[in-house]
Amino acid sequence: MNNDNIPRKAAYHHGNLRAALIKAALVEIAAEGPEQFSLRGVARRAGVSAPAVYRHFASKDDLLAAVAGECAERMGHAIGDAIAAAPPDDPLEQFRATGIAIVQFAVAHPAHFRAMNVPGMYDRLPPEQRAAQDEFVRQQQAALAKAQHDGYVAKIPLDEVMLAANSAVMGLAHAIIEGRLGPVDAARATKLATDVTHVLGVGLVPRPETITDPRTKAVTPKAKKGRYTADH
Amino acid sequence: MNNDNIPRKAAYHHGNLRAALIKAALVEIAAEGPEQFSLRGVARRAGVSAPAVYRHFASKDDLLAAVAGECAERMGHAIGDAIAAAPPDDPLEQFRATGIAIVQFAVAHPAHFRAMNVPGMYDRLPPEQRAAQDEFVRQQQAALAKAQHDGYVAKIPLDEVMLAANSAVMGLAHAIIEGRLGPVDAARATKLATDVTHVLGVGLVPRPETITDPRTKAVTPKAKKGRYTADH
DNA sequence: CGACCATGTGAACACTGTAAACATGGGGAG
């Protein structure tokens, strides 16, 4: 994101420490995991003494928030690429691609993924990166809205679908990197993500007016213009 | 699980330290969160000096695994209760209830929930509690299988449905306790879980042979005895 | 009763995050 030959604020003793620290933190966090992550370790890695970090970050948590922001940005790019690579005339497939991209990113960079999925991290994200993340969500939502408008998706409220889909994807990513599914390589991760989004997708395809309903309890989309009845 | 008046191994200096330590760790972890969790802190809380912990646990991680096991056991009980409270003749609703129970547990005890959802924790779980967790999964799967057999659930492979449903529930729980959905109280958590399981449920209800399909790309359940085609 | 061994303690080590005082050197004012 920043070339060293363009010192935005100033070129100081180190060159551009803040950026170097974030970069060092990224490799430290990838090597040790976000829990073993040590401020002194990244300082060592950057060839600098520990308190120097405090000239650029208020605390260890602040540094962590910065790297989380960087991670969010990278994942955002991966997602953007996935959208771009999906069929441009198929918004549902675009939406689905975002989910698969997230799982792939998580399995490729588990530590980075976990670094940004930490309680309260979203609120602590640097505003710029948070905006980027919001922008991605907006894109995702737009694709889904278009898919729904084009008739690919049942008329369930958008935010509910978004929540369910994102929850499923995030949950799958967590399950994988927590090792609950055993060792999972990139190929298998893609397979699992495909399966999960497939199950979701089955639910999202609009259904005809009458459906086979063994009992009257379950979903009955007859009366109210396509809005299914919940049972609570 | 263990009454103090039944000292299984022996009654020693403290009474039953191991159990007391786990209990102390549970309140410590609930108060400080699983990252700030401090071995010395729980030792203090138990009125004992730090190295005493090492007579009962090999390391801090080992202690954490024990509390995670305790948490898993508690959540397992909550899930069991939820299944018992669901309509006994409605396996799909039972399955759904497990998901809602998980989200409710997560929002009620976020720190405990996070303590057991940590990379590699499942493998480190005490065998007994891991067995308990496996047993819960088995129950869940049985309910789902029965639901499918009874015609409530489309003929998607069971493990895929399990994965999708559990991913969605876990993802929702994570999203809530990470604060990405803003402040969420118990009532709202239940609402969200209901919504998500509802979206999923819509997908799980069997659909007739022919469906409204705007293009030929999407799901087309015609030929292969109910197995939908994936697109990769 | 007496010895043993499981259980708990105190001191110590390497490490961590963080604060305060001090050193340094590049860039702008004169």
Place this chain on the structure above:
DNA sequence: CTCCCCATGTTTACAGTGTTCACATGGTCG
């Protein structure tokens, strides 16, 4: 060009951590 200032980095220090070792204690069993 010179000089001073202030942003940047260092040294030292402190409290707290996980963990180990040598030692104290006391219940249990021969």
